Amino acid sequence: MSEAFEILFQASFWVAAIRIATPLLFGTLGALLGERAGVLNLGIEGIFVAGAMTGWLAVYLGAPLWWGVAAAAAAGALMGLLHAFLTVTLALSQHVAGLGITLLATAGSHFVYRVAFPTLTQPPRIEPFAPVGWAWLEGIPLLGPVLAQQTPLTFLAIATALFLAFLLARTPLGLAIRAVGDDPAAVEAQGLSVAGLRYGCVVAGSALMAVGGAFLTMSAFNAFFFGMVSGRGWICIALVVFASWRPLKALAGALLFGAFDAWQVRLQTLAGAFLPSQLFLMVPYLLSIAALLLAARRADYPRALMKPWRRGER
Amino acid sequence: MAVTKIRAAALDRRTLLAAGGGLLFAGAAGPAAAQKAKPIKVAAIYTVPVEQQWVSRIHKALNAAKARGDITYKWSENVANTDYERVMRQYAEEGNDLIVGEVFGVERAARKAAADYPKVAFLMGSSFGPSKPNFSVFDNWIHEPSYLTGMVAGRMTKSNLIGMVGGYAIPEVNRLMHAFMNGARSVNPNVKFMVTFINSWYDPPKAKEAAFAMIDRGADIMYAERFGVSDAAKERGVKAIGNVIDTSAQYPGVILASALWHMEPTVDKAIANVVAGTFEPQDYGIYSYMAHGGASLVVDEKLVPAEVVAEVRAKEKEILDGLFRVDVNDAEPKSTI
Numbered sequence: 001m002s003e004a005f006e007i008l009f010q011a012s013f014w015v016a017a018i019r020i021a022t023p024l025l026f027g028t029l030g031a032l033l034g035e036r037a038g039v040l041n042l043g044i045e046g047i048f049v050a051g052a053m054t055g056w057l058a059v060y061l062g063a064p065l066w067w068g069v070a071a072a073a074a075a076g077a078l079m080g081l082l083h084a085f086l087t088v089t090l091a092l093s094q095h096v097a098g099l100g101i102t103l104l105a106t107a108g109s110h111f112v113y114r115v116a117f118p119t120l121t122q123p124p125r126i127e128p129f130a131p132v133g134w135a136w137l138e139g140i141p142l143l144g145p146v147l148a149q150q151t152p153l154t155f156l157a158i159a160t161a162l163f164l165a166f167l168l169a170r171t172p173l174g175l176a177i178r179a180v181g182d183d184p185a186a187v188e189a190q191g192l193s194v195a196g197l198r199y200g201c202v203v204a205g206s207a208l209m210a211v212g213g214a215f216l217t218m219s220a221f222n223a224f225f226f227g228m229v230s231g232r233g234w235i236c237i238a239l240v241v242f243a244s245w246r247p248l249k250a251l252a253g254a255l256l257f258g259a260f261d262a263w264q265v266r267l268q269t270l271a272g273a274f275l276p277s278q279l280f281l282m283v284p285y286l287l288s289i290a291a292l293l294l295a296a297r298r299a300d301y302p303r304a305l306m307k308p309w310r311r312g313e314r
Numbered sequence: 315m316a317v318t319k320i321r322a323a324a325l326d327r328r329t330l331l332a333a334g335g336g337l338l339f340a341g342a343a344g345p346a347a348a349q350k351a352k353p354i355k356v357a358a359i360y361t362v363p364v365e366q367q368w369v370s371r372i373h374k375a376l377n378a379a380k381a382r383g384d385i386t387y388k389w390s391e392n393v394a395n396t397d398y399e400r401v402m403r404q405y406a407e408e409g410n411d412l413i414v415g416e417v418f419g420v421e422r423a424a425r426k427a428a429a430d431y432p433k434v435a436f437l438m439g440s441s442f443g444p445s446k447p448n449f450s451v452f453d454n455w456i457h458e459p460s461y462l463t464g465m466v467a468g469r470m471t472k473s474n475l476i477g478m479v480g481g482y483a484i485p486e487v488n489r490l491m492h493a494f495m496n497g498a499r500s501v502n503p504n505v506k507f508m509v510t511f512i513n514s515w516y517d518p519p520k521a522k523e524a525a526f527a528m529i530d531r532g533a534d535i536m537y538a539e540r541f542g543v544s545d546a547a548k549e550r551g552v553k554a555i556g557n558v559i560d561t562s563a564q565y566p567g568v569i570l571a572s573a574l575w576h577m578e579p580t581v582d583k584a585i586a587n588v589v590a591g592t593f594e595p596q597d598y599g600i601y602s603y604m605a606h607g608g609a610s611l612v613v614d615e616k617l618v619p620a621e622v623v624a625e626v627r628a629k630e631k632e633i634l635d636g637l638f639r640v641d642v643n644d645a646e647p648k649s650t651i
Contacts, residue, residue: 221545228517
């Protein structure tokens with residue numbers, strides 16, 4: 001039994017946990033940004049797929065890796081623009097529009113993939129991001145060796161979390177974003193554009209989601225497989241609630257989920273002889289539900305979330 | 315146009331049923347009723363993209379038959395299980411002679427749909443047996459070469475620890491894993507196994523994480539049931555055993571041996587039966603056995619020493635000669651450490 005907890009002290013375990021957490025962190029931050037402005041984006045699962053496909057395809061066609069990330073972000077932003085148009089300009093149901101975008105982006109990605117590669121037996125591979133391996137980083141005790149084995153996108157994700165935390169808490173723009181998610185009428189009275197703020201947050205948030213997808217095909221793996229996103233987007237939606245809409249808590253939540261998942265694959269090889277494998281597969285989700293129950297009691301959700309705003313309406 | 319067609323067909327069915335449902339199951343109205351001229355019309359329905367290793371073997375065999383001029387071939391990929399029956403019916407209504415696919419998630423519904431089109435022949439990947447009047451089944455019965463790859467792994471492991479990453483613990487996965495494990499144990503009684511299922515057919519990052527976890531614990535050979543496992547092996551400098559397809563070109567110096575599946579004997583036999591008017595519900599599983607050319611072993615002789623190759627080839631000959639039978643065990647394999 002003690003072996004099950006010894007796992008937690010291995011560096012390789014934490015390397016895996018952070019790697020698993022990275023796409024979830026991008027997705028959670030993206031969803032969080034939109035929701036802070038009052039717009040739920042259930043297009044996330046499809047935007048992950050679009051980002052994974054676009055980033056990988058761009059690199060396959062000869063773009064440098066970072067241009068691939070930019071292409072993925074652009075694809076996500078485009079989907080975000082559509083979502084913002086439907087939910088902000090047309091003030092439609094955010095649930096329905098989001099699910100529609102998931103279907104559109106998923107099917108569209110497969111369509112583009114199949115048109116690009118009509119007769120293949122295996123998807124072509126790219127040369128993905130390599131672990132950074134910075135010598136100065138490895139010198140730091142405990143944390144250093146774990147971080148040095150991560151790819152650049154992981155550092156981008158952590159930096160984004162810190163940046164968003166600062167932006168939302170400490171800047172006038174952050175104040176405006178939080179206000180537009182709580183009371184759009186007050187923002188309007190201040191002479192700021194509700195639609196402009198919401199568009200900006202949804203578009204930027206969708207770009208982040210797409211970069212999370214791109215991590216899967218450009219860092220965690222080196223090819224696009226249809227269906228490889230497999231529900232990661234939905235996990236992010238739950239993580240936003242877990243984080244009670246705060247970027248630093250999102251960082252903690254994504255890491256926690258990554259750790260649960262890295263733990264369960266290791267437990268399977270340890271205790272698989274006497275426990276069914278399905279039990280282990282449940283572990284990350286069960287523990288997440290438990291964590292969610294504890295965290296959600298104090299959840300302070302944006303008060304105008306999922307409420308379309310029409311100028312002059314009371 | 316399409317609506318009238320379907321309505322007409324529905325009417326047809328109703329009349330038939332009214333005339334006596336028993337007629338449908340009498341066999342006389344089955345696909346065996348009439349001979350057909352080549353090329354026959356074949357349609358395939360896959361629940362995953364055609365790149366997926368299992369489905370890619372069916373796709374390849376049907377494309378080969380098309381290239382020979384035996385069939386015309388159209389296919390739908392990525393069909394959701396909830397949509398599967400509809401696509402089956404659509405292809406049946408369109409007048410295809412033979413419909414190929416995989417019904418692991420829709421076993422009962424697919425059999426019901428097929429029974430509504432007794433003149434069409436169905437050849438479906440399935441965990442269960444054939445059904446009247448027109449529903450034949452196949453599966454990737456490649457446990458024989460899996461046993462042989464197990465022998466290679468058992469001889470080649472130095473840590474006596476082999477990692478295995480599977481998609482779902484279903485019979486067609488389990489039996490290959492068991493055959494592999496038995497093969498390894500037959501030459502190396504000290505070998506131990508770690509088994510993980512990732513609950514997905516198609517999540518290479520997750521399969522890779524599971525493989526990393528095993529390599530971290532000391533596995534030096536990985537049984538690559540899923541995409542992603544060989545990538546982990548390549549990155550960490552350990553060896554892998556391939557399954558269903560030959561990926562040694564993508565991972566040079568990594569794949570020791572692979573158990574390959576060949577759908578050609580199954581597909582060709584079914585096409586011949588439809589053409590001859592002798593298609594009956596039957597289990598085509600046997601055409602995936604080594605003796606029928608439905609399965610084979612490849613060994614990388616640059617990585618595996620000659621005496622191990624000789625030992626494995628001798629066992630292969632025993633299997634082909636019918637002197638050795640590989641046990642079939644569909645139970646979920648467990649870690650043995």
